[in-house]
Amino acid sequence: MTTHHDRDALLAEAVALRSADRTEEARVRLLALGERFPDDAEIAYQTAWAHDRLGLEAAAVPFYESALAGTLTPEDRRGALLGLGSTYRTLGRYEDAVRTLRTGAREFPEHGALRAFLAMALFNTGEAHDGMRILLRLLTETSTDASVRNYREAIEYYAKDLTAVE
Incomplete structure (x- = not known):
């Protein structure tokens, strides 16, 4: 035994x-x-x-x-959500990928890779606007590039609606 x-x-x-x-x-x-x-x-x-x-x-x-149906540590749950979402995307199961990665991004909002993979899956489902918005927010939150930091406020403003015209 x-x-x-x-x-x-x-x-x-x-x-x-x-x-x-x-x-x-x-x-x-x-x-x-x-x-x-x-x-x-x-x-x-x-x-x-x-x-x-x-x-x-x-x-x-x-x-x-x-x-994911069982009990995992938060670190393993985060990894499993990212792994499954990414795998669904690789297999062309885009809606499943979006659902899984949205769950991961909601549960672990500080984890940039979950949001990046969600953005890719959103692109695959024809939701490029939402994917771009997520990526732009991720960029403004994580970039150390001085030019991005200087334009952070503007990038965040336009990320809300990339089609807005003034």
């Missing part, structure tokens, strides 16, 4: 393998670990990540979905 301590050690080993660019080995171990702990959200998340990293996006989706 595998104990919780064994689970933690085996999961740590698999994550270390992925981090060491031995992702296929990690994936195989994570799949086996997932069979022992089928309702473990953290294992599902790590398994999704390994699949995604190997370019196996379609296979990653059910693992991401399973992970």
Whole structure:
């Protein structure tokens, strides 16, 4: 019988393998670990990540979905929302990507990558105006470029409605 301590050690080993660019080995171990702990959200998340990293996006989706249905740390939840949203987008499932990335951006508004991927997915659904607005706000919030900083107020004003004419 595998104990919780064994689970933690085996999961740590698999994550270390992925981090060491031995992702296929990690994936195989994570799949086996997932069979022992089928309702473990953290294992599902790590398994999704390994699949995604190997370019196996379609296979990653059910693992991401399973992970998000369970209990994750905030950091892992943020990563799973970003991973699933990005994966949906890669697979052409744009509406699913927008829905997932909107959830992520709402739950983690300080996370710029979630907003950047949301903007891309919005572009894919024909909502380029909303995507551009998000990107412009992200730019004004994060840029260290002096010229952007100097025009921050104007950029933020126009980001509200790029079609406005005065």
